[in-house]
Every structure is written in C-alpha cells, then in structure tokens.
Amino acid sequence: MTPSRRHSTLPLATRREIVPRIGYGLVLVAAVLWLVPILWMLVASVRPQSFGGPGMASLIPDAQPTSRNFIDAWEAADFPRYYLNSAIIVAGILAVQLVTITLAGYAFARVAFPGRQWLFYVFLLQLMLVPVVLIVPNLSMVARIGLYDTLLGVMAPYFASAFGTFLMRQAFASIPRELEDAALVDGASVLQRIRHIYVPLALPAFLAFAVVSVTAHWNEFLWPLMVINSPDKRPLTVGLAAFTRGQEGAQSWGVIAAGTLLVIAPLLLLFLLFQRRFINSFVTSGIK
C-alpha cells in the first residue's frame, strides 16, 4: 500500500473480473440484511404500538410516529448520568494514554538504550494479555489500591497502551532526524523536542489512535460491570444492559429500541459526519 499505488488507476482485481456481477448482486442483498437491525431500531423506536404486538417486527415505518418511547426510556433510566460517566471514562483514558504513548513511542523510535529489544517484547505481549481477560485479578488490584466502584478504577488498566506506543513509534520514526538535531543544537530538552517537533508532525497518528481508543472504551461492558457497583456510576453500556433487562420483562420493545438508539447515536453520528476519518483510523489500528 504505497501512497503512489493509492492514486494509480484502480487495481485489476476490482474490474468485475474476480467477483462477477452475481457476486455484486449478493453484496447488495447482504448490505440490506446488514442494515436490517439498525433499520428496525429506527422504525421501532418511534412506533406507537410498542408492546410486542404481531406488527412489532415490521420494517415499514408507521404513519404517525411518536416520541413516547424515548420519553419512557429517558424516564426509566438515568441516561444523562450514564452519558456523563461514559464521557468521563473515555476522556480520562484518552488523556492519560496520549501522554504515556507519546513518551514511550519516542523512546522506542529515537533512543538507543540497553534492554530496548527486551522491553519491546514486554510491550508486545500486552497486545495479547488484554485487560478484559484479566478482569478477575485486575479487580482485586483495583480493590487493593482503593479504586473499587470508582470511574478511575474503570480507567486505570488502560492507561498504558502497547498498541498506541507502537503506533506512535512508527509515526515518530518516519519524522526526519535532522529536525531534531537542529533543535538539539539549539539546546532544547527532550520534552521540548517531543512537544515542538514530534507531536505536531504526528497529529494524524494521534487522531487515528483517539478514534480507536474512544470507540473501544465507549463500547466496553464487562470490565465496568465488574468495577462499578453504585447505579449512579454506571457508564452507558452497563446502564443499557440493566435497562434492557427491566424492559424485556415488560415486553416494551419500542422502549428498548429507543434506549439502544440513545446509546448508539453519538458514535454513529460522528461516523456519518467523519466517515473517511473513522475508516482510515480503523485500518491503521489493527488491534483495538
């Protein structure tokens, strides 16, 4: 994927040779299937008759939409509080990560120090030993340092990011050394050089990392479920699961659709606004 390749004429693989027209037709059918759950959510969330009648599954919008389901959902669960908690969690994680990955990324990209190879593997292994698998010991660690049932406890395991470190290492390594040498002659300290030379030139990589990090933690469920005990500290995902359980008993599917839409909406809107940015970020990411 060299940059020049991207601008060349379209690759021969795409000239309807490998996947003939039938294949393209299948893809169109698949696209409709893929959109059905989202479509149903949109239609059902404004459906007047929302209590599990035979027409509940219909994908045809109703003549007279209602906002009743959203009002019910908003009253049944403390969504504003959940939004706030989720926002605090993703912002807090990202803020700390940006510092840790910048410093570590620079060290791996630019400094030759003894043990570099070994430490590289210490980081690389974290790509696999993802915190979510370590929920049980991490929970006792969080409890031991007094962070049980706090938002900080939800954030703490993600402060160091091997993925982010490698991403920044690559971005920094592609910046010409001469720029730094010039600053070195001017007597700039390491932190000044990172701040004034490396960070401004690596903004695309930071943005890609931010998109992936925010998405991953906005969507996370099992870990906050274990750390958070008080209902007023739940993030959106945990709040939604509790909310769904309650409404499922009452068979109020329209209200569930409305509540789910409230949870999905922020990221989906951002995606529709910045499609290219999102897609590029995820291609860059590989591992969340």
Next chain:
Amino acid sequence: MPSPAHPQTSPGVEVADITVNSLPARDVKAPRRIGRRASLAIGAYGLLLPSLVGLALFTYAPVAQVVWDSVHARRAPGTAPSFAGLANYHAILADAAFRKAAINNLYYALGTIIPSLVIALGLALALARSDRINNLLRAAFFMPVLVPLVAAASLFLFIFLPNVGLIDFYIGRFLAQPPNWLGDPDVALYSIMVLTVWKNAGYYMLFFLAGLQAVPDEAYEVAYLEGATSWQRLWHVTLPYLQPTTGFVTVIALINVVTQVDHVFVLTKGGPSDSTNLLLFYVYQQAVESYDIGKAAAGTLVSLAVLVGVTAVSLGTLERAFGGRP
C-alpha cells in the same frame, strides 16, 4: 511479497515549513558525545516509566496473581488460602460447565472466524473500487463495528424473539416450526455466532480492502495473458498476495473470540444448559456469581494460554504489523 496491510502511519506531511525558532536559542556548541549517550539512556527509562508502571500494575502483576490464585484454595470460607497444587485445575476439568464452555469456544471460533473472513474477503473484492455507491456500501457494512456489543445484543434480543420477533415475522412463516433461536440448546450458539459475524465482518473487510491495494497490476496482467479464469486468478494471484493480511486478520479475530462475551451476557447468560457458555463468561460466573477465585483463576489461565499460544505463532505477523523490531 508485499508488506502486510499493516498500520501505515507515515503521515506524508510536508516538513519543510516546520519552525523550531520558538525554542529558546543558545550558544551553538558541539554536544559531548559520551555524556549525551548516557543521559539519553537514563532519559529513555524515564520516558518509558509511566507506561511500565501501567503494564506492571495491570498486566504483569495480575498475571502473577492469577498464577498464584490458580494453585491456592480456601479450605473453609473465611480462612486464609493455602497451597492446593493442581486442585483448581482438576476442579474446572471436572466441571461439566467448564468443559462445555471450552468446547463451545472452539466451535464459536470456527463458526465465527471462517464465515467472517470469507464474507469480509468477498465484500472487499466486490467493493474494492472506490466510488460513491461502493463507499456507501462499505459504510453500511462497517456500521455494526461502532455499535457496542451490548447494544447489538439488545437489538438481537428482539430479532431472535419467538413468534413476534423479526426473524420469525419475516422468515418464520416459511418454516413449519421455526426454532426458538435463543432458547433451544441446539440452536442458541449459532444465533450468537450470527450476531458476531454481523458485528465483525465489516471490520475485517477494511483490512482486505487495504491488502488488495498492494496486489500489483502486473501480476493480473500476466494471468490475463495466460488466459486464467477468474477463479484461477483468485487462487493463484489475489489470495497469495493477501496472505499476510489474512494472517493478521485471523489473529485479531482469534483475540475477539476469546475476549468478547458481552452479547452472551445480555442474550443468554450462557444458557440454556450452558449451550452458549464461553470461557471468559465462565470465568466471570465463577468470580462474580460463585466467588470461586481459584476456579476463576484456573479458567483465566486457560484463556491466557490460548492468547499466548496465538502470540507465539503470530509473533512475526505482529512484529511486521507494528513496523518490525527496534
């Protein structure tokens, strides 16, 4: 061979217009080489320190803890844990729920990774040309990636609902007796797989799209000259070039299979009769519902062993994906 579809972060920005004038100016003098190297090394550890503290507290200490927990047990409630050898491992192996979860996880891996990859590859081949319609279609397939797994599960709760649910409403009428998608132990795991494929295929598609860009036109031109059919071109040109991408996507998919169980929590809680239980959900049950830390630790170690095994096999792929060794 092309480089794998790894993160391409070189921003390709113009660097000429960067000013470093804002930095404090000083007398220009040649830095002393040896002193500088030593301080650089010390500085490097300082730069790595914040990350290393995080890794120590929430990756390596927990791994040590889980190893310790897995060989200790409480003889009676409230007493201090004492060394128990392999008792916890015997306990989980003797636990039918654990064996079921392990086997389910294996089927779940096969039943989600293979279809996801095949669909993702097909989509990428069909949508490789970047025009307005194809970009819209790509967005449609990518959208589920941004939907939280719990939220997706909330929607699929209704989709799989017997009688009035979406599937039964539209397809069930053609079946004499539509199965209870989430309530039938023989069917429930497949329903969970459907949700997983729906959610992940669009993500994997992105990597194949990037990988296809790296197949050189010359390779196809040769195949055309030799009169290769479209299947032959797929097998002998496209797929060999996509091999690194496929390896990378398989690693990501394997990680997802071991680490993503949110939908199980919402849809089935592992039931009916453990037919949808997965390793990580079993661990969660042992820790949170049964308070059996020993069994939870032993179960965690099995998951870790799988992940470390994947790492060991794919170390080369991962290293390449992140720009090689330092």
